[in-house]
Amino acid sequence: MENANLNVLFQEKRQQLNHFASQFTSDYDEKEDLVQETFIRALKSIHKFINDPKLMTWLYVIMKNIYINQYRREKRKNVIYDEYVHTDYFDSVAINQTENKTIQDDINRAIECLSQENADIFRLYLEGYKYQEIAETYDLPEGTVKSRIHVIRKTLKQKLKMYQIN
Incomplete structure (x- = not known):
């Protein structure tokens, strides 16, 4: 039109x-x-x-x-x-600001290691967008988006395993 x-x-x-x-x-x-x-x-x-x-x-x-x-x-x-x-x-958050900044920097670096599209998809996911909305934005099947986010989460979990509490 x-x-x-x-x-x-x-x-x-x-x-x-x-x-x-x-x-x-x-x-x-x-x-x-x-x-x-x-x-x-x-x-x-x-x-x-x-x-x-x-x-x-x-x-x-x-x-x-x-x-x-x-x-x-x-x-x-x-x-x-x-x-x-x-x-x-x-008060404890204020005391740990430096540590929190370091953790946030590590998270950002881990996300930056992803492909640009996967990083953008994951950021939308973190912002609360639904799988369907992300799929429409990138013209992908919803299942592909779910699969990518699952793989991205596993990848980030592996890269940030030093912060995991057992």
């Missing part, structure tokens, strides 16, 4: 999508990000739905899934933050 036609279509649907985004957040910037990310994800398969009467339903499902995934990622970050920052361990 031609870019001009897509622009017209997206402009027509933007107001409805802004309304949908209001169901998830009241923050203007977050709504805009949600609408834009929905359009970006929709571009890949828009040709299948362009004349479909269920276009808005499809766009809404994309938006809802984006919001849910962002919520899960944020929740995971908050759990880690609460566990390490809002506990009695705060």
Whole structure:
């Protein structure tokens, strides 16, 4: 489909999508990000739905899934933050900052030893992306992504075995 036609279509649907985004957040910037990310994800398969009467339903499902995934990622970050920052361990974490930096540097070096694509796939996995989302991003079968992440984890575990607690 031609870019001009897509622009017209997206402009027509933007107001409805802004309304949908209001169901998830009241923050203007977050709504805009949600609408834009929905359009970006929709571009890949828009040709299948362009004349479909269920276009808005499809766009809404994309938006809802984006919001849910962002919520899960944020929740995971908050759990880690609460566990390490809002506990009695705060003082010991501060004392061990140098050691933690060394460990983080070793982890980063181990990831850098991977191929660029595998390193990027693993970083997305660490950020909380689902296997399916990673597969779509790299145009790979989901099983291939699962297999690669399994092998990457085994490789990193071997490279970082000095930090394993028995």
